[in-house]
Amino acid sequence: MTLEELDKKYVLHTYARDYTNFTYGVGSTLYDESGKDYIDFASGIGVNSVGHGNEKLANAICEQAKKIIHISNLQVIEPQAKLAEKIALLYSDDVGVFFSNSGAEANEGAIKLARKYGEISFPKKRYKILTLENSFHGRTLATVKATGQDSFHPSCFAPYIDGFSYVKTLKDVENALDDETVAVMIELIKGEGGVAALPKDEVQHLVKVLKEKNVLLIVDEVQSGVFRSGEFLASQVYGIKPDIITLAKGLAGGVPIGAIVTPHKDVFVAGDHGSTFGGNYLSTAAGNTALEILNNIKESGQLSKTIAYFEDKLQTILKENSDKFEAVTGLGLMRGLKAKSSEIQVKTIKQSLKEGVIVLKSGNNTVRFLPSLTITKDEIDEGFARFEKALSNI
Numbered sequence: 266m267t268l269e270e271l272d273k274k275y276v277l278h279t280y281a282r283d284y285t286n287f288t289y290g291v292g293s294t295l296y297d298e299s300g301k302d303y304i305d306f307a308s309g310i311g312v313n314s315v316g317h318g319n320e321k322l323a324n325a326i327c328e329q330a331k332k333i334i335h336i337s338n339l340q341v342i343e344p345q346a347k348l349a350e351k352i353a354l355l356y357s358d359d360v361g362v363f364f365s366n367s368g369a370e371a372n373e374g375a376i377k378l379a380r381k382y383g384e385i386s387f388p389k390k391r392y393k394i395l396t397l398e399n400s401f402h403g404r405t406l407a408t409v410k411a412t413g414q415d416s417f418h419p420s421c422f423a424p425y426i427d428g429f430s431y432v433k434t435l436k437d438v439e440n441a442l443d444d445e446t447v448a449v450m451i452e453l454i455k456g457e458g459g460v461a462a463l464p465k466d467e468v469q470h471l472v473k474v475l476k477e478k479n480v481l482l483i484v485d486e487v488q489s490g491v492f493r494s495g496e497f498l499a500s501q502v503y504g505i506k507p508d509i510i511t512l513a514k515g516l517a518g519g520v521p522i523g524a525i526v527t528p529h530k531d532v533f534v535a536g537d538h539g540s541t542f543g544g545n546y547l548s549t550a551a552g553n554t555a556l557e558i559l560n561n562i563k564e565s566g567q568l569s570k571t572i573a574y575f576e577d578k579l580q581t582i583l584k585e586n587s588d589k590f591e592a593v594t595g596l597g598l599m600r601g602l603k604a605k606s607s608e609i610q611v612k613t614i615k616q617s618l619k620e621g622v623i624v625l626k627s628g629n630n631t632v633r634f635l636p637s638l639t640i641t642k643d644e645i646d647e648g649f650a651r652f653e654k655a656l657s658n659i
C-alpha cells in the first residue's frame with residue numbers, strides 16, 4: 266500500500282488531507298520524501314514556535330525522556346512547577362496555572378472555572394458565557410458550542426452544552442449581558458476567523474464594563490499567546506489583565522500541552538478538575554526550554570526585527586497584487602492576507618505549496634501566515650520569493 270492508501274484505509278477521515286510526505290525539517294525549511302524543500306510559513310498551525318529540528322528543544326526532550334516521561338499529578342512534578350513559575354514571571358506573579366494537553370481542553374477548564382466562580386460568588390448562580398461570531402475555541406462539545414460559527418454546530422452532534430450565545434462585535438456585549446452571564450470569552454486576534462485583531466480601545470472599554478458588572482473576561486490565547494504577538498501574551502499588547510487566559514499551540518514547541526492562567530487561584534479545590542497527562546515531565550520540560558529560547562529572541566530584539574521584516578514583505582505583496590488582495594491583517598507573526606475572493610484564496614494556498622511554501626487558510630477569504638518565531642531573514646526572503654512566483658501563476 267502507498268502511504269496515502271494506508272492513511273485512507275486505517276485513519277478516520279476527519280481531515281481533507283494533503284499527501285505530501287514530509288520526512289524532516291531544519292528551522293523553517295521542511296523536506297519531503299523526494300528531497301524537495303518547502304519554506305514553512307505555517308509551523309504546524311502555530312505550534313512549532315522554535316522551528317523544526319531545534320537542537321536545544323530536542324536535547325531537552327531527549328534528556329527528560331531518559332529520566333522520567335510521566336508520573337501522575339498525584340505527585341509534585343518539578344518541570345511543571347518551574348514552567349508555571351516561568352509563565353507567571355513573564356506575565357504576572359499573582360497567577361496560578363493548570364496544565365492540560367490541548368487548546369480545547371484548556372478552554373474546557375476555563376469554562377469549568379468560570380462556572381464554579383459563578384456558583385460560589387453570587388446568590389443566584391451565573392453560568393452563561395458570551396463569545397464572538399466567527400470565533401474558534403475548539404472541537405469538544407463545550408468548546409465547539411463556544412465557537413461562534415453555525416457550521417460547527419451540525420445537528421448530528423446535538424444536543425450541545427447549554428449556556429453559550431454569540432455577539433457580532435464587542436460593542437454588542439453590554440446589551441447581551443444578563444444576571445446569569447458569568448463570562449465573556451474572546452480571541453484578541455481571531456485565528457480561524459480571518460486573522461482579525463480586535464480594536465484596542467474596544468477591548469479596553471469591554472474590560473471596564475465587565476469589571477463593573479463582575480463578569481469574567483476569558484481570553485483564548487491558544488493561538489495568539491507565547492510570543493506570537495511580539496509580547497509573551499497578546500493581552501500584554503492590549504494592556505489588559507483578563508480573569509482567565511488559555512494557552513496551548515506554541516507553548517512546548519510541538520509537544521502537546523495546554524494551560525489555564527488565572528489570578529483566581531482559589532476557585533478550584535482538589536478534585537474539581539484534573540488530567541492524566543496534563544503537565545507531565547515530558548511536555549513541561551519541553552515547555553521550559555521553548556520559553557527560554559523564545560524569551561531570548563524577544564529580549565535580544567531579534568523577534569521584533571523579524572516581525573517588522575515579515576510585515577514589510579506582506580505590505581509589498583499587497584501593494585504589488587492589489588488585484589488579488591485587499592488588506593494585511595493581524596499582529597506580530599500572526600498574519601493574514603485578505604483575498605478578494607475565496608477562489609483567489611484557495612488557488613493561492615494550492616499554488617504556494619506547489620512552489621514550495623506552506624501557507625494556511627483562515628476565514629473571510631484570508632491566507633494565513635503563522636511562521637515559527639525563530640524564522641530567519643533568508644527563510645523569509647526565500648518564502649516570499651516562492652509566494653510571489655505562486656501568485657504570478659494565478
Ligand SMILES: *Cc1c(COP(=O)(O)O)cnc(C)c1O
Pocket residue numbers: 366367368369370372401402403404452456457485486487488489513514
Ligand atoms: C487551535 C485553537 C484552539 C483549539 O486547540 P486544540 O489544541 O486543537 O484543541 C482553540 N482556540 C484557538 C484560538 C485556537 O487557535
